Amino acid sequence: MQGYFFLTSPATKLLLKSTFEKGRNGANRISKNGGGNVERELAGGVKVEVVQGDVTAQEDVEAIVNAANARLESGGGVAGAIHDAAGPGLAEEARALAPISPGEAVVTSGHNLPNRYVIHALGPVYGQDHPEAELLADCYRNSLRIAEERRISSVAFPAISTGVFRYPKVEAAEVALRVVTEDAESLRSVRLVRFVLFGEEDSKVY
Numbered sequence: 019m020q021g022y023f024f025l026t027s028p029a030t031k032l033l034l035k036s037t038f039e040k041g042r043n044g045a046n047r048i049s050k051n052g053g054g055n056v057e058r059e060l061a062g063g064v065k066v067e068v069v070q071g072d073v074t075a076q077e078d079v080e081a082i083v084n085a086a087n088a089r090l091e092s093g094g095g096v097a098g099a100i101h102d103a104a105g106p107g108l109a110e111e112a113r114a115l116a117p118i119s120p121g122e123a124v125v126t127s128g129h130n131l132p133n134r135y136v137i138h139a140l141g142p143v144y145g146q147d148h149p150e151a152e153l154l155a156d157c158y159r160n161s162l163r164i165a166e167e168r169r170i171s172s173v174a175f176p177a178i179s180t181g182v183f184r185y186p187k188v189e190a191a192e193v194a195l196r197v198v199t200e201d202a203e204s205l206r207s208v209r210l211v212r213f214v215l216f217g218e219e220d221s222k223v224y
């Protein structure tokens with residue numbers, strides 16, 4: 019089941035703090051809806067959503083992001099789910115773009131997925147690829163850059179690197195939220211950024 023969260027985790031507080039601070043200058047706005055959930059509208063009118071669910075079940079977004087491996091092949095977690103749902107055409111198209119390095123992102127079409135595009139980002143392996151935070155931030159930045167280049171209006175991200183690659187979830191959430199907050203003002207095409215967190219435990223992190 020997909021639902022919206024109360025956004026009170028350390029990472030979310032960080033975002034709210036920066037949102038409120040910018041709000042004083044008129045750049046960002048934040049409001050609570052009737053259910054008590056926080057809707058965040060960042061600089062430039064970019065909407066950020068945090069939902070619990072499966073990244074392959076985001077029919078209403080134009081692009082979903084894959085927590086990929088360097089070879090852009092199927093795998094466990096997100097990569098397995100995306101390749102299963104997209105069908106073999108995805109691996110075939112992606113093969114020509116591989117390998118990619120940590121922090122890099124490339125784009126393919128969505129094949130049998132309901133989304134027009136899949137953006138494949140390779141996160142850092144925690145404790146191995148340095149500097150981790152910068153490489154993880156690059157994944158989000160490069161994915162948003164590709165989205166802008168393709169004139170994509172909505173993007174759904176999983177929590178890159180926080181599974182097999184063992185990046186601590188709170189730290190990873192802080193990086194993700196920071197990049198989106200920083201980049202919001204320069205986004206022209208992207209109007210919606212959705213973070214799709216898998217389990218109930220993950221949902222508490224944002």
Ligand code: APR
Binds near residue numbers: 182183
């Ligand atoms: N939708 C949303 N989130 C998911 C899904 C899904 N269908 N499946 C797993 N997750 C969550 C995990 O719980 C984790 O928090 O996404 C996060 C990222 O997990 P991974 O998919 O393991 O990605 P990552 O840590 O970046 O590792 C990438 O894993 O699958 C292999 O081939 C892949 O080598 C690559 C590595």
